[in-house]
Every structure is written in structure tokens, then in C-alpha cells.
Amino acid sequence: MQLVILGSGQDAGVPQIGCYCGNCVKSREDKAYQRLGPSIALITSNKKTCYIIDASPDLKVQVDIVNKLMLKELPAKSVPITGIFLTHAHFGHLAGLWSLGKECIDIKGITVHCTHKLNHFLNSQHPFKHMTEQGNIKPTPFEIGVLQEFNGFSISSFEVPHRNEFADTVGYIIHATKTVVYLPDIDDWTEEILTIIEEADIALIDATFYTKAELPRMSNVKHPPMIETMERLKDSTTEIYFTHFNHTNKTLDETSKERKETLEKGFKLAFDGQIIEI
Numbered sequence: 001m002q003l004v005i006l007g008s009g010q011d012a013g014v015p016q017i018g019c020y021c022g023n024c025v026k027s028r029e030d031k032a033y034q035r036l037g038p039s040i041a042l043i044t045s046n047k048k049t050c051y052i053i054d055a056s057p058d059l060k061v062q063v064d065i066v067n068k069l070m071l072k073e074l075p076a077k078s079v080p081i082t083g084i085f086l087t088h089a090h091f092g093h094l095a096g097l098w099s100l101g102k103e104c105i106d107i108k109g110i111t112v113h114c115t116h117k118l119n120h121f122l123n124s125q126h127p128f129k130h131m132t133e134q135g136n137i138k139p140t141p142f143e144i145g146v147l148q149e150f151n152g153f154s155i156s157s158f159e160v161p162h163r164n165e166f167a168d169t170v171g172y173i174i175h176a177t178k179t180v181v182y183l184p185d186i187d188d189w190t191e192e193i194l195t196i197i198e199e200a201d202i203a204l205i206d207a208t209f210y211t212k213a214e215l216p217r218m219s220n221v222k223h224p225p226m227i228e229t230m231e232r233l234k235d236s237t238t239e240i241y242f243t244h245f246n247h248t249n250k251t252l253d254e255t256s257k258e259r260k261e262t263l264e265k266g267f268k269l270a271f272d273g274q275i276i277e278i
């Protein structure tokens, strides 16, 4: 099956609203530098089933990417998403659900796989509560760590330390021909999670910041910087892709020494529209 990077940006994508830093200016001039909000698609080999992980604020554009990969002739209305898995309740990871509701396509019955705490959030907080009542989304809780079987792949989750203001946070382990970890947000590495990454064939992991110095308010926004992550995983044989880039991350600039150093160390940088056979 195919894993498609629908968005490799941090929650707000690149460019960020009202920002004129080097990366944001460049991304406005050249669309190849743009990064949509964090999301991936899992498309089965027969191209009939597509699940996505996280519903970013850019879901409208990301559905176009999926449609191009799945269908030759588009019907008048088409959202080819069989189901959605959510990692956590931060807005950049679920705001796209809104575009399935009554003000938009008014789709019915999309299953949203999530933890029990996130299920409670979706059933109790506007606008998700309203969307659940209207039948647009169908939150379906799972037990963290329990393997779920789907057509063509199976998936399980693991708990992740992250700012959990509204619910909890998980990463996912996808089992297809290859084993893939998807982990866009984490506050601090734990030995347990590093082992999960090292045991996988492929891992897509948090690349919010390259160094701790790049965001003055970073003490409130914890993410392990890429330089620390690369040091911790330097002996890993897993194929590691960085994703969830903040606009401040210097590896976004193709001419930067940070990008060169990352690639020389054997790590990969995900980009929007990238297809990984799994």
C-alpha cells in the first residue's frame, strides 16, 4: 500500500499567517516550499480505500491530493476517506473535521478512530459535538496499544508525552508489508518510544525545531530538537523521515548547512505529496 505525506508542516503549516521570515517568504514565492498541516494518507493497493491520520486545517486541499491518486474520473462530489485516525486534540490535527460538516460537504458517518479521552472531547466540545450529533463524524474509541485490523493493514497506538490540555496523545504503528511509526508530536523522548522507532522499518517523526534556540517561547512549546533526536537515533537502522516542520526550521531551506548535515547523517526530510511504498 501507499503512505502519502499530505502535509509535512507543523500545525499552522508553512508559510505561517503574517510571517515574513526567510522560509515563509520563500514558500510564498515558490509553492514547492509550502508545507500543509500535519497529515498522512494510507491508500490500499486496489486504490479503493483511504484512511488518513489527523485532519489538518488544510484537509480541503489534501482531499484533492488523495482524489488524484485514487480516482481517474471524479464524480461531482467526492471525499474518498474511509476513516480518520487522530493523534491528539491540538487544533492543527483535528480542525479539518470541520470541513466535513453542514457548512461544507455535509458528509455523513465518517468513522473517527481515537482514544477514549479524545472520544469524550469530540462528544462534548463544540463544533465537534454538533458534528457528532448531526452524524457527520462517528467517533469510535480504541484501547491504546491494542491492534486493530483493517482491509490491507493493521494499526496500533502508543501513548506519547505531549501537552495534553484537552485529551491524551498517541503515535501510531502501521503494519503493512513494512512496519511504520507515525509520531508528529512529542515533548520528550522516552526509552520506550525510542525502542518502538528502532524496531520499525520506517518512522516519520517530530521535526518541529532543528535547535532549541529557534523559538524564544520554546520553553512553553516543548519538542525535542532534531539535533538531539539525530544524536539519540544515530545508530538506528530504521529509515527515518522528519516531518511536522515549524516555519523556523532551517532544514526547510534547501541551501542551508542544517539540511546538508541532516541528509549526510542519513536522515530523510519528508515533503508534501511524497509517496512511500509500505
Ligand SMILES: [Zn+2]
Pocket (backbone or CB within 6 Å): 010, 011, 038, 090, 092, 093, 184, 185, 244
Ligand atoms: Zn502538531
Ligand SMILES: [Zn+2]
Pocket (backbone or CB within 6 Å): 015, 016, 019, 020, 021, 022, 023, 024, 025, 247, 248
Ligand atoms: Zn515564518
Ligand SMILES: [Zn+2]
Pocket (backbone or CB within 6 Å): 088, 090, 162, 185
Ligand atoms: Zn500537539
